[in-house]
Amino acid sequence: MRELPGIDEERLRACLQDQYDLIPVVLEFLPLGHDYDAGVYRVGSTQGSEYLLKVTSRLLYEPSYLVPAYLRDQGITSIVAPVPTSSGALWTQIGNWRVLLYPWINGESSLTGMTAAQWQEVGSIFRRIHQVRLPTFGFESLRKERFDPTEYAQWIQIFEVQRLPDLSSASASLRALHSSWLEHQPTIHNGLATLEQLAKILQSRTFPYAICHADLHARNLIRAPSGHVFVIDWDEVMLAPKERDFIFLRKPHAEAFFQGYKDTVIDWSLVAYYLWERVVQDVIYDVHNVVVRDDWAEETRAQVVQMFHDSLGPRGGNLRAASEASAYVDSLSSPLPLYPPF
Structure with missing residues (x-):
C-alpha cells in the first residue's frame, strides 16, 4: 500500500503497548508492496528492539499466520513468523484492521540483487x-x-x-x-x-x-x-x-x-x-x-x-x-x- 491506511497512529501506538508490551518511539509508515489492503510500518521501541508492524483489512485467513509459525517451530529459521501478543495470539484487531507484529530484519527486498x-x-x-x-x-x-x-x-x-x-x-x-x-x-x-x-x-x-x-x-x-x-x-x-x-x-x-x-x-x-x-x-x-x-x-x-x-x-x-x-x-x-x- 502506497497510501496511509485509514487508521489513527495513536491507536496503533496504544495497541503496541497494550497487546505487545512495547512503547514505540518510532512508528514510520513504509509505502511498500502491492497489497492494496495492507500497510506496513517500522517500529522502534524504548526497549531498543525494532519490528515491522502490518495492518490489513483482508478477510481473515488464519493459515497465513499459523503456517509460518508452525514452520518456524519446526526449526526452519529462515521463515519470518508473527510475534505473539502478550496473551500468545498471533494477531490482534483494531476495528476493521487486523494488526500483526514481525521481527525487523535489516536487508533488501527487491526483484533484483539476489546472488x-x-x-x-x-x-x-x-x-x-x-x-x-x-x-x-x-x-x-x-x-x-x-x-x-x-x-x-x-x-x-x-x-x-x-x-x-x-x-x-x-x-x-x-x-x-x-x-x-x-x-x-x-x-x-x-x-x-x-x-x-x-x-x-x-x-x-x-x-x-x-x-x-x-x-x-x-x-x-x-x-x-x-x-x-x-x-x-x-x-x-x-x-x-x-x-x-x-x-x-x-x-x-x-x-x-x-x-x-x-x-x-x-x-x-x-x-x-x-x-x-x-x-x-x-x-x-x-x-x-x-x-x-x-x-x-x-x-x-x-x-x-x-x-x-x-x-x-x-x-x-x-x-x-x-x-x-x-x-x-x-x-x-x-x-x-x-x-x-x-
Missing part, C-alpha cells in the same frame, strides 16, 4: 518447507489446490456484462481501463480458455501435495547483510503440488534455485497452469481495485491501470512466461515430469 548463492539457499529452504507435514488438526482452513477456475470465469463474465460498459463515461483512469480492457480482451479470453483447458487435464490426475508459499518471488525474500535470506508474506499459503512455488523462477536464477532444491523434476503442465492462473488473477485483482475502491486518489488508480495495461502487453513477464510454458508443454510427447530446460 546465485542466495537463490541456492532459497532452494534449500523450500526443499525443507515442501518436506514438512502438517498435523492432522489445527490447519483445517488451509486451502487445497482443486484446479477449478470457475470463479475466475464468472468474475470476468459479470464484469464485462455489468461493469465494463459504464467505464466509458467515468473518470479518466476508468476510461483508460475501459480502453485497455477492450484492447487486450482477446488476450484475456485466450488466457482464461487456456487455464480452463489445463484445469480439465489436471483434474483427472493425482499429485503429491506440499505446503506452498504460493507467492515466491524476490520481493518476498529479504537479503540480510550476512547474506542469508528470509521468507516473508505468507498470505497465499496453501496445499498444492510443489510446482506452485516455481512459477517466478526464471533464468538464470532457476538453475541456482534447483541446485539448492536438489530435485529438478518438474511437471511443466502444472507450471503452465499456475502461470496462466497468475495472469488471470492479476487481471481480476487490478481491475477490481481500480473499479471498486473509493479510498484511492485518481493518481493511484491511473498507476494501477498502467500496470494492468503493461502486464498484458509485450512487457508482461508473466504473460510471456505462461505462453512459453504452454508452448513447451505442447511440444512434449508425454505429460510426465521432466527436467527444466535450462
